[in-house]
Amino acid sequence: MIKATIITIGDEILIGQIVDTNSVSIAKHLNRAGITVVEKLSIGDDAPKIEQTLARAHAQSEVVIITGGLGPTKDDITKHTLARIFHSSMLEDKAVAEHVRTMLEKRGIKFNELNRSQALVPDCCTVLFNHHGTAPGMWFEDEDGGVTVSLPGVPFEMEHLMEDEVMPRLKSHFSLHANVHRTMITSGLPESMLAERIEKWEDALPDGVKLAYLPAPNVVRLRLSAYDQEDGEATRARIDELFKQLYDIIPGHIVGYEDASIQALIHDLLIERGQTLAVAESCTGGEIASRFTAMAGASAYFLCGIVAYANEAKVSILGVDAADIERYGAVSEQVARQMAEGARRLSGADYAIATTGIAGPSGGSAEKPVGTVWMAVASPTETVAVMRASGTDRGQIVNRASAYAIELLYKQLTRK
């Protein structure tokens, strides 16, 4: 098994100022190629800590990928630390220097000493040319065949270098086997009941196939993983077979495969059926529209979304009855229903989702506390509405209400 450690560098990660998504993307790349990530870690811009961590990473894994700390400024120290570790001196890479100069001049930026320093690289490394930014990637090999790769922390640049430079080299450097992960999405059984129902099946799983439970609101994902498989295709087939057995054990609770979200299942269904969707959102503020339009091909069915935040917008655009807002409140079954029906009418869509709720932190009352959300789905035959209490934190309320509303549509679409 070829193992990897991913190291992300930057004080901004340790103080919680940014969310580290680089390591997620790198982990995906490595896994797909059959390299097993044994640890991911983040440390500060601190030379002794970087050195010590690289040594430990190297001792536990054949591949070490390190991102960040390659900028032109004084807080960027990764490159010099790597040079020290590999007993290497720094030299200017002519191609990189020329690229940096051209890139900056195009943007009307003067090429200065700091930019020139970006073209300095340890002389023992292979430069991974960064077409999309000024900091080059670097590839180091040591005598025992281990590989250390240093990449810039800008997600877009890191991503291109991983895809175009790092992965092809790793695949030719190592003889890799396959890591197989298959995920099944279940719905309607909480984790403990699901575990009880599938206990015998779980106990009979073959050696080397590992089961993980990934619970989320309303769904539990079951992932089967098998690492370092010589014949990946055979393992995939074996895992498909195991999943088929599950169908007989928990019929009616399996809603999809892989990382497909409920919106992805809806996406496929609507395209398959040639039907269309519109959305009318109040408290979810565009989140539901975003989730659908984030998927390539959404324009085949997604006609429009209305974020009717102000009551006037609910009335003038969606045709909600102003008297009903007055009588029942904007957060009410009546208004949710009229929003969904209004969105359907306005767009001509087959289905429409609506949400109206109190995302907080203010605006709640004893009767309708923060987190109260009414959601409705209008379909060709009927309109359904439900109320859910979706938590206390604004972001959480928006997320959960979006998930519930999308699930409500899914239920309508798959009703027998």
Place this chain on the structure above:
Amino acid sequence: MIKATIITIGDEILIGQIVDTNSVSIAKHLNRAGITVVEKLSIGDDAPKIEQTLARAHAQSEVVIITGGLGPTKDDITKHTLARIFHSSMLEDKAVAEHVRTMLEKRGIKFNELNRSQALVPDCCTVLFNHHGTAPGMWFEDEDGGVTVSLPGVPFEMEHLMEDEVMPRLKSHFSLHANVHRTMITSGLPESMLAERIEKWEDALPDGVKLAYLPAPNVVRLRLSAYDQEDGEATRARIDELFKQLYDIIPGHIVGYEDASIQALIHDLLIERGQTLAVAESCTGGEIASRFTAMAGASAYFLCGIVAYANEAKVSILGVDAADIERYGAVSEQVARQMAEGARRLSGADYAIATTGIAGPSGGSAEKPVGTVWMAVASPTETVAVMRASGTDRGQIVNRASAYAIELLYKQLTRK
């Protein structure tokens, strides 16, 4: 200085199946209280690796926070590993057992053996009662005063336990100093030019005050950090003074403080001025509306958003001229302008943002490749429009186009 290590457990993190946001939130909590996170790491559901990592974390830091692996199923092994490390046997916590039973029965779930196991805790720990879920938190102290805390991996439950149980205990257990971080947002100077301009100021920073550059599209954040300060207020004042000096060095390039995004600056401006906003989105699909409505208080100015994905919606809801869509294409200056003006007219808002572009992966042409986005801002006095090429990946195009369009509004709002 009190140091901390954050450990998140779960194979799903190592294969890149989920983004670890728990450690971000924990890092924020610790930092605010003056505890310095020296390392954050993620490892798999593997007992020897957990033991070995806990030992290392303990050697380098007084506080170790570990999340995940506390569920009722077989892949959850954190609790038993902790019991082994602390030479502790497991006993049933009556209050937790009762809570789990009540919680499940309310949801119509049968209390089974697996759930009962959730009430088992190592006998040497202090139970941190989880009002929002079934897995309790656990607090361990060792002879030398070090603290290890185990928390469930469900973000919402973890968050409540950190806030209500862990932070108050840490504050009383340790004598804590302050970590001071202040961030200034600059715009219009790329990182290397900024560094050159402020070099003297940077070199003269007092000992213990560290500068970090955080570049992002169109802005560079400058963060000054001072750790473990006995008098936090005095340090804050000193850093404010240092930032004031920057004003004289780079006048006109400072757009805000702290983690304020451009949308947060607009949020404040519009509320202060009593003005309103509407949004008309095509390719950004609700992302711009989401960014504004994610902020508490957005309802004071955010009137509505229209996600006019289909051309018919652009025409029928926003009043875009169908002949212009035919003549210039949906992705054109003319359509972007008409969308912005239509949203303003429809909602009565003072300002409106519009986007129309090709998010890909298909739909591009030689003349308008994937990533081409037209954006417009309509204001009381004029409508401006610009075209940007925003990358190649769908998610990136949506994010960048949203950022550019929001920045265009900010420029209009702050024009002298």
